[in-house]
Amino acid sequence: MRKTETPLSHASLAESFNKDEQRVNWHDQTLWFIREKRDKAAWQIPEWEQLREVASTIKSNVLANLHEYLTAFEKAAINNGAVVHWAENAEEHNKIVLSIIQKHKASNIVKSKSMLTEECHLNAFLAKNGVDVVDTDLGERIVQLANEPPSHIVLPCIHWKKEEIGELFHQHLGTPKGNADPQFLTGAARKHLRTKFLSSSVAITGVNFAVSETGEVVVCTNEGNADLGVQLADVHIACMGIEKIIPKRRDLGVFLRLLTRSATGQPITTYSSHFKTPRKGQEMHIVLVDNGRSQRLASDDFRNALKCIRCGACFNTCPVYRRSGGHSYHTAVAGPIGSILSPGWDIKKYSDLPSASTLCGSCSNVCPVKIDIHDQLYKWRQEITKKGNSPKQKTILMNIMNLILSHPVLFNLAGSFGRKVMKWAPSVVNNRINPWYKQREMPEPPPQSFTEWYKKNNNGKP
Amino acid sequence: MESRKNILDRIKQNQPHQNFVQANYFIHPILISNLVEKFKATLTAIGASVFEIATLEELNHFTINSFPNCDDVLTYIPGHVELERKSNGHAYQNIKVAILKGDLAVAENGAIWITDKNMLDRALPFICENLVLVVDQNDIVQTLHDAYSTIEIAEYKYGTFIAGPSKTADIEQSLVLGAHGPKTLTVLIQKSDLIRTDHD
Structure with missing residues (x-):
């Protein structure tokens, strides 16, 4: 389908996504529905704008003092009994994770959602080294079975129809052909994944927030898959970008009030778990990953993108994302935020993404940490032309x-x-x-x- | 170790030198007039059931009525019903109902804070099929900010907010309760203290 010799471009991938007009309309409406749920949730909080402002200010302070916050976090985490690792890039991150798995002679492991491990292409690396890694978030498991990357950071299989998922489960999990009932399919996945939880000695999770003052990491899920994985495993590996740091526990009050309301319109995720000290006999590893973040920190124009808490609100509101689908961005983090993050990783490969926008500014208006997304999209276009990467x-x-x-x-x-x-x-x-x-x-x-x-x-x- | 030094050196060099002071904020939410009612309404909206009980002794009646003919019920309320912890979390995989005590509850979002001390095993609140959390009426606070003013000085090894049964809407945005964790969450609001003050 995709030609590898020609560089992928958002415009051409979006064009093929748009061939099925009905499907595009369905995709568009589904995401708009989530955007509306976000609005309703936000409007119930009279101090919403104050929360956004405070969250953005907390993150500015974090970025200006990241060195101090990171070293304090490391010290506290070690004191709690965790092992802290530092990775300069994706390759080093993957090697660290593999070495921990190999040390424990594990070959089946479970992983809850982590956009960082997507950014690092961890699954492919582990598979190549003989490790069977199972994504336990339902949406992620679906795209994993289909051998696809997620198309949305919060809703990984938002582009899939239930009939197609029914067929996929029929092939992989042996569910009856033609059954496309979400309740039934979720039940089948629950049974299938329960066996994986019970038999995995290593569990990988992402990190939503890492508290500098206490060295604990906070992971948010609706399904309970992060907790179930970690609490049944002998080893917990938490992978995080260095920008996930927040100063104090009390700051979680601000971020947790914003995160899920912005993401899905729920008042909070079902589980917001604070992992501080591992269980007796359990090992806890925290992998801190740079992968270009410390470089971005130097840029007055693009630094603020590091404030992102990965809620996906900018995806759901974006008229281009809704009508072009996540895969047209050909990167781990799609949508408006992905379009300002990706050129920082590879300006040549992702030179098309800042143009995948109407610059309407809706992304900046819904962003819970007030990232100037549409301004950065515009600035990236100039940067790309200056560096000779425009078509x-x-x-x-x-x-x-x-x-x-x-x-x-x-x-x-x-x-x-x-x-x-x-x-x-x-x-x-x-x-x-x-x-x-x-x-x-x-x-x-x-x-x-x-x-x-x-x-x-x-x-x-x- | 080399990577650690490289990353930290680069951060030190690149982090902005503008003086972004630590945010010293005070957020004024609109006060919720009836905490219990708001808490109940929020819980119902996120798929949990709520009942009020006068004393912990009513727990038995509740369990028999709500989960009839159910053998695998486990109650662990420190200071009231104590239990020996099993060797690992796997040992709890067939528990149908787990009844545990929450430390704190938040009216605005229906979240109940529970720490490892009250979990018996850290896997239990997630691996059981039905979870029942007992919350003292006096432990209900307005917002997450209020919750963290208690949590920020609390000692725990592992703690979690639980808001509703485990759920997913990953298949065409259809909400399904019971993803990997409990299929139901029941919250019992304990009003014993209130009754005591009534008698005073």
């Missing part, structure tokens, strides 16, 4: 535009030529080569330019 065709056209717009004689000539062409030979512009003609009618050409009209009506006086 060739666009660069050539921009240079021609620059030439014409900066020479009045050329401008007038081009205008008059354009009006004539559009009037007498519309097929020159009304064709598939012209990207503006896609899904649009070209406008009627005006009989004269504004300059001509002005000269005529003002007797040539300036």
Whole structure:
């Protein structure tokens, strides 16, 4: 399906997603429904805007003092009995996780949702090294069985229809063919995954928040899969980006009030678990991952993206995401926030993403930590052009535009030529080569330019 | 160790030097007038059942009525019903009903705070099929901020907020109760203290 030799672009992947119009409409409406639930939840909190402001301020303070907060966190975590690891990049993170698994001679492990491990492509790495890792979040398990990455950071299989999930479970879990009842399918997954929980000696989790003052990590789930995994395993590995730090326990009051209301419109996730000290006899490892974050910290323009708490509100509100689907972003974190994070990892590969936006600003308006997402999208476009990563065709056209717009004689000539062409030979512009003609009618050409009209009506006086 | 040094050195060099002071905030939520009613309404909305009991002795009646003919019921309320902990969490996989005591409850979101001391085994609140949490009426607070003013000075090794039965809506946004953890959550609000003050 996807050609590997040509670079993936959001525009072409979105185009193939848009071939099935009904499905796109369904996808669009489902996500808008979640956005509306978020609104209802937020509107019930009169101090909502104050919460967003405070959350953003707490994160500014964290980023300005990250060195101090991280070292304090490390000290407290070690004191609690955890082992703390540091990874410069995805590769080192994966090696650390594998070495812990190998030390315990484990070959079947369970993992709850962690966007960081998606960013690091941990599953593929572990599989290559003979470790069977099972994603235990239902949505993640579904995309894992289908051999796909998640298409949304909170709702991994939002692009799947229940009939397709029924068929997938029929093939992999032996459920009766044709049964697509969500209650039944969830029950089947529960049974299937319960055996995995009971037989895994190592459990990996992500981290929503890490409290510097106490060295504890907080993990939020609705399904209870993180807790069930960790509490039945001999070893807990918590993987986190270094930006997940918050100063104090009391700050959780702010972030937990914002997180789930922004994500799904629930007042809080079913479980918000605070892992401080491992059980007697249990090992707890915390892997702190940089992977480009410390570089981003230096940039006044792009630093604030590190405030993200991965709620997904910007996905659900984005008119482009809703109509193009998560996979068109060809990166672990899709949507508006992914479009400002990904170029920081690889500006060449993700040079298309900042353009996958209308710059309407809705993402910034719903962001619970007030990241200036749409401003950063715009700034990335400039950065990408400056570094020579914009598409060739666009660069050539921009240079021609620059030439014409900066020479009045050329401008007038081009205008008059354009009006004539559009009037007498519309097929020159009304064709598939012209990207503006896609899904649009070209406008009627005006009989004269504004300059001509002005000269005529003002007797040539300036 | 080299990575640790590299990362921390880079952070020290790159972190902004503007003086972003630690947020010293005080959030003023609208006060909830009837905490118990708000707590009950929130719990019902997130798929839990709520009952009020006058004393812990009523627990037995409740269990017999709500889970008739059920043998695998386990009650652990420190100071009231004590139990020996089994060797590991796996030993609790067939428990149908676990009755535990919550430390604190939050009216705005229906979350109940419970720490390892009250769990018997850390796996129990997650591996049992039906969870019952007993909450003292006086332990219900307004918002999470109020909860953390207690939690921030509390000693625990592991603690969790539980808000409702385990759930998922991953299949076409259809809400299903009972994902991996308990299929039901029942909250018993204990009013014994109130009754005592009534008699005073």
